[in-house]
Amino acid sequence: MRWGTYFAVLSAVLSVGLALGVSMPLVSLRLEQQGYGGFAIGVMAAMPALGVLLGASLSSRLAGWLGVPAAMRVCLWGGAVSIGLLAVLHSYPLWLGLRLLIGMALTVVFILGESWINQLVVEQWRGRLVALYGSSYALSQLAGPLLLGVLGTDDDFGFWAATGLLLIAPLVLIGRGGAPRTEACSVSLMDLVGFCRRLPVIAWAIALFAAFEAMILTLLPVYCLQQGFTAEVALFMVSTVVVGDAVLQLPIGALADRVSRRLLFTACALSLLVSSLAIPFLLHTPLVWPLWVLFGASAGGLFTLSLVLIGERYRDDALVRANAHVAQLWGIGCLLGPLLAGAGSQWVSGHALLWLMAAGAAGLVWLTQRRGAFEPAPA
Known part of the structure; x- marks a missing residue:
């Protein structure tokens, strides 16, 4: 059992939960401040769900081309860039596209991270270690809005904090092994x-x-x-x-x-x-x-x-x-x-x-x- 790799992958996925928990509520609050109605905010909230479906279809192909660790790093950095652009580009149509990209990129991270963890764990510990993953991710999402409350919603600190998390997270995956081997298929x-x-x-x-x-x-x-x-x-x-x-x-x-x-x-x-x-x-x-x-x-x-x-x-x-x-x-x-x-x-x-x-x-x-x-x- 590669404990170092397990906690490295877990940390990378938790950074995603915390980054989403910080940045996504800020998007809705910013749109409300700009005078957008409930339907427009709802459409924005639905974009990551569409990104999930697109990201799921691409995950195996991307992992086959790059390998699981490299694919996760690329998608984490892609998510960081997309969230950073939310702070720079103040356009509703562009935000729709960025939210879609965020959903796609971070879905690949979830799929490959869950696969890597399930491949790593030994059978007698599988229930506890998979549960630790699920519980930790849920708590990281809960912590996101709390961190946003500390950072405040009147400026873009929440976007930059999420961007920083996703820029740093891929570094813990460098040199880690035990990832699933996969073919480049959609x-x-x-x-x-x-x-x-x-x-x-x-x-x-x-x-x-x-x-x-x-x-x-x-x-x-x-x-x-x-x-x-x-x-x-x-x-x-x-x-x-x-x-x-x-x-x-x-x-x-x-x-x-x-x-x-x-x-x-x-x-x-x-x-x-x-x-x-x-x-x-x-x-x-x-x-x-x-x-x-x-x-x-x-x-x-x-x-x-x-x-x-x-x-x-x-x-x-x-x-x-x-x-x-x-x-x-x-x-x-x-x-x-x-x-x-x-x-x-x-x-x-x-x-x-x-x-x-x-x-x-x-x-x-x-x-x-x-x-x-x-x-x-x-x-």
Whole structure:
């Protein structure tokens, strides 16, 4: 086990989470200050999701041409340049293009970083070390807005701080080995269809968690306000969900190294189903606080366990391709989840966000009960 390389790759990926956490809220705040409306800000926020889909299709090809370490360094530096240009170029159309480039470049970093970590870790530590990766990344994103609060939003310090992080991060990857070997091939949406057919449980779980994360950050505060809570309590509820997601991944990962990962996966799906159904009925009682924690932890556990299950069955080029499909599913979930929940909240029920999560969790529980659910189907 190459511990130095593991922590170097982890540090590089964490720099991305911190840089995004600092720079992305600053973009929205700057647009609001310039008088742009909610739709324009929403379109800007959607550009990285489109970048995810494009970056996922290019990751394997870029890694095949340059090698995984060099490809990660190039994309980190590309992300640094793109964020730096946000501070220099004050044009909405140019910002759209830069946000798209940021999404593409940093998606490649995520795909190759997750693949490198999963290739490195030994099987008996896989659950804990993959969980440490997921938990650390979530906490780095949480720390981003806190750092922005210290730097302030009236100038461009946030953009320059993020740029500096991404300029320095590639240096820790120099001379590191143990990366997956991959071929220079693109990953298409048809390839994604094949992945979903082979591993429908994992594919469903990844898309569900992506929708969960996008909805928690965008729609949950609004839901809590509509249910009569103050803005302060609403934000505290969102923070409780996020902390449950981030902190409890470590014990879930530790359990994954000691008990059946398939049973633990099913338990997380059941917990997400139960908590999603219970929250609307217990929303105005003290019991809702542990439910928020369970809600976040069970959703995050599904993603962590999906990465663990992918890592235990794929190596090298197949591993990079599988993580590219994870990114594709992530982009799809981030796009569709808020759209479905927003439409449902307006036209069906004020509790549509939680009903949608419950429906997704119920579908996942059903998939886990099928024979051979966690074994790849023939290609």
